[in-house]
Amino acid sequence: MTYSPHTDADRVAMLEAIGVASVDDLFADIPESVRATRFDLPSPLTEQEVRAELSRLAGRNRIPEVSFLGAGAYRRLIPAVVDEVVGRAEFATAYTPYQPEVSQGTLQSIYEFQSLVCELTGMEVASASHYDGATATAEGALMACRLTGRHRVAVSRAVHPQVRRVLETYCSGPGVEVVEVPADLSETGSGLTDLAAVRSLVGDDVACLVVQEPNFFGLLEPMPELAAAAHAAGALVVTLVDPVSLALLEAPARYGADIVTAEGQQLGIPLAFGGPYLGLMAARMSAVRQLPGRLVGATRDAAGRRGYVLTLQAREQHIRREKAASNICTNQALCALAATAYLSAVGPEGLREAAERSTIQARHLVATLETAGIAARRFTAPYFSEVALRLADAGARHAELVDQGILAGLVLEPEYPELPDTLLLATTELTTDEDIRRLAAALGAAS
Amino acid sequence: MSAVGERSTTDASGRGAAFHSPPAGEGLRVVEPTLFERSRPGRRAVRFPAPSDAASTAAASQPPIPDAARRTAPLRLPEVSELELVRHFNRLSRLNHAIDIDFYPLGSCTMKYNPKLNEWAARLPGLAGSHPLDPGPLSQGSLELQWLLAELLREIGGFAAISLQPAAGAHGELTGMLMTRAFHRSRGEGDQRRVVLVPDSAHGTNPATASMVGFTTRTVPSNARGGIDLDALRGALGPDTAALMITNPSTLGIFEDQIEDVLSAVQTAGAIAYMDGANLNAILGRFRAGEAGFDVMHFNLHKTFSTPHGGGGPGAGPIGVSPRLAPFLPGPLPQLVDGDPATVLANAWSGRSTPDARFALEAPGARPTAIGQVRTFGGNFGMHLRAYAYIRANGAAGLRQVTEDAVLAANYVRVRLGDTYELPFDRICKHEVVFSARRQKREHGVSALDIAKAILDEGIHPPTIYFPLIVEEALMIEPTETETRETLDRFVTIMRDIAERSARDPETVRQSPRFTPVGRLDEAAAARQPDLAWPFPEADRTGATLSG
Numbered sequence A: 001m002t003y004s005p006h007t008d009a010d011r012v013a014m015l016e017a018i019g020v021a022s023v024d025d026l027f028a029d030i031p032e033s034v035r036a037t038r039f040d041l042p043s044p045l046t047e048q049e050v051r052a053e054l055s056r057l058a059g060r061n062r063i064p065e066v067s068f069l070g071a072g073a074y075r076r077l078i079p080a081v082v083d084e085v086v087g088r089a090e091f092a093t094a095y096t097p098y099q100p101e102v103s104q105g106t107l108q109s110i111y112e113f114q115s116l117v118c119e120l121t122g123m124e125v126a127s128a129s130h131y132d133g134a135t136a137t138a139e140g141a142l143m144a145c146r147l148t149g150r151h152r153v154a155v156s157r158a159v160h161p162q163v164r165r166v167l168e169t170y171c172s173g174p175g176v177e178v179v180e181v182p183a184d185l186s187e188t189g190s191g192l193t194d195l196a197a198v199r200s201l202v203g204d205d206v207a208c209l210v211v212q213e214p215n216f217f218g219l220l221e222p223m224p225e226l227a228a229a230a231h232a233a234g235a236l237v238v239t240l241v242d243p244v245s246l247a248l249l250e251a252p253a254r255y256g257a258d259i260v261t262a263e264g265q266q267l268g269i270p271l272a273f274g275g276p277y278l279g280l281m282a283a284r285m286s287a288v289r290q291l292p293g294r295l296v297g298a299t300r301d302a303a304g305r306r307g308y309v310l311t312l313q314a315r316e317q318h319i320r321r322e323k324a325a326s327n328i329c330t331n332q333a334l335c336a337l338a339a340t341a342y343l344s345a346v347g348p349e350g351l352r353e354a355a356e357r358s359t360i361q362a363r364h365l366v367a368t369l370e371t372a373g374i375a376a377r378r379f380t381a382p383y384f385s386e387v388a389l390r391l392a393d394a395g396a397r398h399a400e401l402v403d404q405g406i407l408a409g410l411v412l413e414p415e416y417p418e419l420p421d422t423l424l425l426a427t428t429e430l431t432t433d434e435d436i437r438r439l440a441a442a443l444g445a446a447s
Numbered sequence B: 001m002s003a004v005g006e007r008s009t010t011d012a013s014g015r016g017a018a019f020h021s022p023p024a025g026e027g028l029r030v031v032e033p034t035l036f037e038r039s040r041p042g043r044r045a046v047r048f049p050a051p052s053d054a055a056s057t058a059a060a061s062q063p064p065i066p067d068a069a070r071r072t073a074p075l076r077l078p079e080v081s082e083l084e085l086v087r088h089f090n091r092l093s094r095l096n097h098a099i100d101i102d103f104y105p106l107g108s109c110t111m112k113y114n115p116k117l118n119e120w121a122a123r124l125p126g127l128a129g130s131h132p133l134d135p136g137p138l139s140q141g142s143l144e145l146q147w148l149l150a151e152l153l154r155e156i157g158g159f160a161a162i163s164l165q166p167a168a169g170a171h172g173e174l175t176g177m178l179m180t181r182a183f184h185r186s187r188g189e190g191d192q193r194r195v196v197l198v199p200d201s202a203h204g205t206n207p208a209t210a211s212m213v214g215f216t217t218r219t220v221p222s223n224a225r226g227g228i229d230l231d232a233l234r235g236a237l238g239p240d241t242a243a244l245m246i247t248n249p250s251t252l253g254i255f256e257d258q259i260e261d262v263l264s265a266v267q268t269a270g271a272i273a274y275m276d277g278a279n280l281n282a283i284l285g286r287f288r289a290g291e292a293g294f295d296v297m298h299f300n301l302h303k304t305f306s307t308p309h310g311g312g313g314p315g316a317g318p319i320g321v322s323p324r325l326a327p328f329l330p331g332p333l334p335q336l337v338d339g340d341p342a343t344v345l346a347n348a349w350s351g352r353s354t355p356d357a358r359f360a361l362e363a364p365g366a367r368p369t370a371i372g373q374v375r376t377f378g379g380n381f382g383m384h385l386r387a388y389a390y391i392r393a394n395g396a397a398g399l400r401q402v403t404e405d406a407v408l409a410a411n412y413v414r415v416r417l418g419d420t421y422e423l424p425f426d427r428i429c430k431h432e433v434v435f436s437a438r439r440q441k442r443e444h445g446v447s448a449l450d451i452a453k454a455i456l457d458e459g460i461h462p463p464t465i466y467f468p469l470i471v472e473e474a475l476m477i478e479p480t481e482t483e484t485r486e487t488l489d490r491f492v493t494i495m496r497d498i499a500e501r502s503a504r505d506p507e508t509v510r511q512s513p514r515f516t517p518v519g520r521l522d523e524a525a526a527a528r529q530p531d532l533a534w535p536f537p538e539a540d541r542t543g544a545t546l547s548g
Helices: A008-018 A023-027 A047-060 A080-087 A104-121 A133-148 A161-172 A195-201 A223-232 A285-290 A317-323 A333-371 A394-403 A433-446 B053-060 B082-093 B116-122 B140-157 B169-186 B205-212 B230-236 B259-268 B341-349 B381-417 B438-444 B448-456 B485-504 B506-510 B523-528
Strands: A152-156 A177-181 A206-213 A236-241 A259-263 A279-283 A296-300 A306-310 A386-390 A422-426 B161-163 B195-199 B216-220 B241-247 B272-277 B296-299 B319-321 B334-338 B358-361 B433-436 B474-477
Touching: A008 A023, A008 B381, A008 B485, A023 B381, A047 B116, A047 B140, A047 B381, A080 A333, A080 B082, A104 A279, A104 A296, A104 A306, A104 A333, A104 B082, A133 A152, A133 A161, A133 A206, A133 A236, A133 A259, A133 A279, A133 A285, A152 A161, A161 A177, A161 B169, A177 A195, A195 A223, A206 A223, A223 A236, A279 A285, A296 B523, A317 B205, A317 B216, A333 A386, A333 A422, A333 A433, A333 B053, A333 B082, A394 A422, A394 A433, B116 B381, B140 B161, B140 B296, B140 B319, B140 B334, B140 B341, B140 B358, B140 B381, B169 B205, B169 B241, B169 B272, B169 B296, B169 B319, B195 B205, B205 B216, B205 B241, B216 B230, B230 B259, B241 B259, B259 B272, B381 B433, B381 B485, B438 B485, B448 B474, B448 B485, B448 B506, B485 B506
Parallel strands: A152 A177, A152 A206, A206 A236, A236 A259, B195 B216, B195 B241, B241 B272, B272 B296
Antiparallel strands: A259 A279, A296 A306, A386 A422, B161 B319, B296 B319, B334 B358, B433 B474
């Protein structure tokens, strides 16, 4: 099937108006020698057949009955109203608001999104979305390089491994060196970024320290001390945060973060095998000229009516071309809308409830497994809602449980060879007592 | 804050006070306050279950979150009922133009219809609920879908290999340029090849991308026919050239008919040939960049393959590459690890699974030549599945028809408006046509911007204006294949009428728009005195909650 509206008569009439005999005449400018010699694609399908095919593929996935997998993407409640809002065709089928007079819906919602990100982080300015938390973090590190005129970046080993890889890839372009700051992952370790190492590795040639809070292992970093250590060397602090945790945890601006980034998937966006997600990014107003991405500002029309426009575009690629702060163009506006709808649907109390319930279920999980002698916490530092547990033969037992429909988090050894027999388990507000009971029973039986 | 029921008020500075009380409006003309103005303490939509006693008791035995880490300032998120929330966003939505409302001929953006079937597919629980780190046995469907889409894009573009990881067109460009860098480094020419050539008609993302990767940009002029100036290109190419980035068809909507000479010059110079695939909608089934000799191209799934633009994303920008760039693709790539590819494809095209086939992601670091990772996980999967549904619905015949109808529509508009607006390059175009309002500007003082604003009053989205930069007072029109002839005729009539009014009564054009929710906005003021976030009253910063 096609979505073309034209009848044969339409096509004939249009060809006549143009004054050509056939549609092939409109492609005569493609030299014969470079024309496509093949286009071997499957036959067209009807709606019924497309539904069957996509259902077939969806059916080949198995969604576990019980899951403690997080590690950067989290199963949370998506209120029905959020999906309704992002499904609105007036939002979904519009493009970048280049004509503000007929784009006030998108523009105002982005202004609201920027406001919410500022409120969560305590920062003064937030850009209108990045591809994901990792690319926002990488852009944040490059922004720190521009702000400081320095060309080295220090990143904690307790930052999400995939975020570190994206950071390294982005930095490899302009030749920014990435230095890894160790974390205390020893047998009796805290699991935190090594503060002494920060003091020795972050010198006056380092643009920024990149840390994650809570860190990849779900642990609470000593953020004020880390920030002070970086600032003492004249480096900035780029912090990757969990937006839901900010209902309970201190706003990053208050412990000295200079650039705050986050993965916004938890704010009403489905897991969808990794995307589309949402990169949040916020900074201080003094840094706004180096902030990558779109910005929406409030202004007025000639009649004094409030309205919103894309603003400070002199940072952007379509104006500045090779001198732009970033090449970012299309980003994740509809995901930003989902986050805006989510945060207003749950409100301050709801976000606090979701965060609180997540942290309580994490403690419930740890207490249950420790009491039964099944597993023990791998690290000593305080945790939020994700926890690394030591478990004999973790890889094999994780695989056994998959067959029973139970996903016991993530096996850490492939990413962290120094952490054998360790699982990373996440809880959210969707984690039930029954989930914890089933995990404990399955692990207990398998041991 | 203003009292409930009070109408649109402004303080002297225009900041820090309520502008409208909730909910205000003028009949059916929507005026919508911000979420923060609608907020009232104690209202809410969603509640979460309280933890059980057992959970709380067990949790009490564990170390709590230290006080030092806890939030010290109240979190001032909006407090609204669900109905207030629904009305807020539905009212905002009515302030938007969208493809589903009317014609959206925004050049270079390919604003075609976004099929509803794809939205249905994206909400299938088995796909929407798939975690990106789910172990292989749980995610065979997602991996197969990505592998199949990569095979389809490989065939469409004529490439050796595909990465679906880039999240947008500009992100695909970044990936392509990082691979270009890695390629030259692998041949010991990394320090030497530092210049990227871009035509003067290029998208701004091209030079911005080159800079992000540490290249310098050199601009190549266009010739009188709207193609690249071949002599200038040959003069610019040298041992320092890393790549040529070229959009084909160009942003003038013109197919580069010297493409063979361009490619051979680039190859002789030892540089990489990058094709910006933004305009792929014009050449499906007619020209395959990889087959013709390009090393790399990004696909904009949100343009050519109908995934919704979302008000500025999410898009998706997969890239296709030649054999010599394939080793550098970002990982992890989805792979068929057990099973015969031809069998798996044949089965999938008949709607069947292959029982013994097994898909897996490459292990981290499995391919040391890879440039790394450009995004977490495997990319914008939700866009991949929509594009897959679209390509399967169309098939080869449908995609050929897409291109034919898109080019037919653009040429129809070109011919029908060619006597009204100047055509700087008056020749057969591809998916879009670029006019100039130079004559209207010179003779009547009516600019491309004025014309765009006058189009708004007709309920249609204007073309892209002032781009490409090489056309004075540019009006860049891309009708796409999904608009009826009646819509195109209505657009032509509107454009003729505006031209006629520009001559007869230019002031009415310059005063447009008159029928939009707001008039022309003061963009200079917005930039001079940036108001980028809701200014909570200062009292709130010390801890008081937002009051009505």
